[in-house]
Amino acid sequence: MTNQKNAIGSQRHSVVGGCQLSIVIPTLNEEKNIGRLLVQVKRIVGSYSHEIIVVDGGAGGPSEDGTVRTARRHGATVLYDNAGKGSALIRGFRAARGSIIISMDADLSHRPKELKLLISGIESGYDICVGSRFMSGGGSADMPPFRVFGNKVFVAMVNLLYGSRYSDMCYGYRSFTKHALRRIRLREKGFGIETEININARKAGLKVLEVPSFEKKRAEGEGKLRSFNDGLVILGVIAKNLFV
Ligand SMILES: Nc1nc2c(ncn2[C@@H]2O[C@H](COP(=O)(O)OP(=O)(O)O)[C@@H](O)[C@H]2O)c(=O)[nH]1
Numbered sequence: 001m002t003n004q005k006n007a008i009g010s011q012r013h014s015v016v017g018g019c020q021l022s023i024v025i026p027t028l029n030e031e032k033n034i035g036r037l038l039v040q041v042k043r044i045v046g047s048y049s050h051e052i053i054v055v056d057g058g059a060g061g062p063s064e065d066g067t068v069r070t071a072r073r074h075g076a077t078v079l080y081d082n083a084g085k086g087s088a089l090i091r092g093f094r095a096a097r098g099s100i101i102i103s104m105d106a107d108l109s110h111r112p113k114e115l116k117l118l119i120s121g122i123e124s125g126y127d128i129c130v131g132s133r134f135m136s137g138g139g140s141a142d143m144p145p146f147r148v149f150g151n152k153v154f155v156a157m158v159n160l161l162y163g164s165r166y167s168d169m170c171y172g173y174r175s176f177t178k179h180a181l182r183r184i185r186l187r188e189k190g191f192g193i194e195t196e197i198n199i200n201a202r203k204a205g206l207k208v209l210e211v212p213s214f215e216k217k218r219a220e221g222e223g224k225l226r227s228f229n230d231g232l233v234i235l236g237v238i239a240k241n242l243f244v
């Protein structure tokens with residue numbers, strides 16, 4: 001794995017026809033954010049043949065606000081899932097037809113202009129390209145100090161136990177080749193999914209590139225991550241993958 005931003009080249013995928021790009025967005029009550037996000041995303045990826053897949057719903061059922069209606073109005077394909085963010089992503093990844101597949105949050109904390117960097121990482125030959133808030137040029141306006149600390153502990157544990165060199169662990173702005181997603185078997189239903197991806201990518205020997213990303217504050221609504229409970233889930237992911 002390298003964490004050099006300048007490892008990115010300009011080689012283009014020669015996808016003729018078909019779908020070049022799938023953007024998978026998990027949502028739970030994101031009505032106030034999803035419309036703006038989709039407008040911005042489409043402006044950036046307009047030159048690619050693309051699809052946007054919104055995977056909506058949580059343990060209590062579908063979003064209770066107008067998320068689904070708004071997403072459809074902006075041209076997204078909407079799927080349902082009721083088992084958590086990780087489960088929604090897995091469902092979206094399975095349905096995705098693009099040769100490049102991107103995961104992105106709905107709350108406007110991921111800057112659409114960084115899509116270009118994530119796409120270039122795959123076009124220059126990497127299997128997975130992950131945004132990092134802890135590289136030079138990256139950052140976060142949405143992480144209280146105890147979450148920064150927890151993330152650093154998880155990064156240190158994964159790097160020590162799995163021999164990797166990640167600088168961020170729990171960040172969902174990423175791009176993948178279709179092939180890479182087939183190689184890493186994903187099972188985590190909740191916020192452990194990013195850690196599982198990092199560990200399984202390392203185990204599968206995939207070429208992973210980290211690129212700097214700046215996480216903005218969630219625009220509207222409430223974050224769903226519960227630091228303590230989800231922190232325990234992530235510790236569980238780190239531990240159990242030592243034995244599978
Ligand atoms: N489908 C689905 N999406 C979820 C669920 N929980 C969170 N999300 C979405 O996952 C993304 C990240 O969640 P967020 O609450 O912003 O987490 P945080 O930024 O880590 O606090 C957002 O787009 C959420 O709407 C869930 O249970 N189901």
Ligand SMILES: [Mg+2]
Nearest residue numbers: 107109218223
């Ligand atoms: Mg968020």
